[in-house]
Amino acid sequence: MLPSRRRPKTAPSTDRPFERVWRLVRRIPRGRVATYGQLSDLVGRRLTPIGVGWAIRAAPEDSLPWHRVVNGRGGISTDNESPGLQRALLEGEGVRFGKDGRIDLDRHGWKPRQR
DNA sequence: GGTCTGACTAGGT
DNA sequence: AACCTAGCCAGAC
Numbered sequence: 001m002l003p004s005r006r007r008p009k010t011a012p013s014t015d016r017p018f019e020r021v022w023r024l025v026r027r028i029p030r031g032r033v034a035t036y037g038q039l040s041d042l043v044g045r046r047l048t049p050i051g052v053g054w055a056i057r058a059a060p061e062d063s064l065p066w067h068r069v070v071n072g073r074g075g076i077s078t079d080n081e082s083p084g085l086q087r088a089l090l091e092g093e094g095v096r097f098g099k100d101g102r103i104d105l106d107r108h109g110w111k112p113r114q115r
Numbered sequence: 116g117g118t119c120t121g122a123c124t125a126g127g128t
Numbered sequence: 129a130a131c132c133t134a135g136c137c138a139g140a141c
Contacts, residue, residue, distance in 0.1 A: 048136040049123035077122045
């Protein structure tokens with residue numbers, strides 16, 4: 001790590017936390033889901049889980065499979081924005097929801113192979 | 116530059 | 129199981 005005094009003020013865009021989150025989200029395969037906390041860990045906690053949500057919302061529309069990101073209990077956190085949409089998109093990929101409206105993360109959770 | 120804001124989470128009651 | 133709370137931190141203004 002460079003001493004902070006010598007680090008460029010603006011990191012290259014590929015290293016910015018938002019970009020890192022976006023790249024990760026694009027790696028989530030169809031029919032699998034990741035959680036905000038998991039993505040936060042994967043970016044080295046440079047964003048908190050709530051920051052991850054913000055990063056995803058800030059992405060250009062239709063640039064990410066944003067619907068594959070759910071909260072840590074397998075629940076949908078976007079129903080204030082677009083009620084029912086995320087669940088419908090996931091069901092369209094074969095993701096099953098329990099009676100409680102939650103996804104079984106053991107069954108559908110994304111387990112990145114590397115990085 | 117300080118302040119505010121979340122598509123969250125873990126831990127407590 | 130259903131609340132409550134503090135903590136988290138990059139970006140917007």
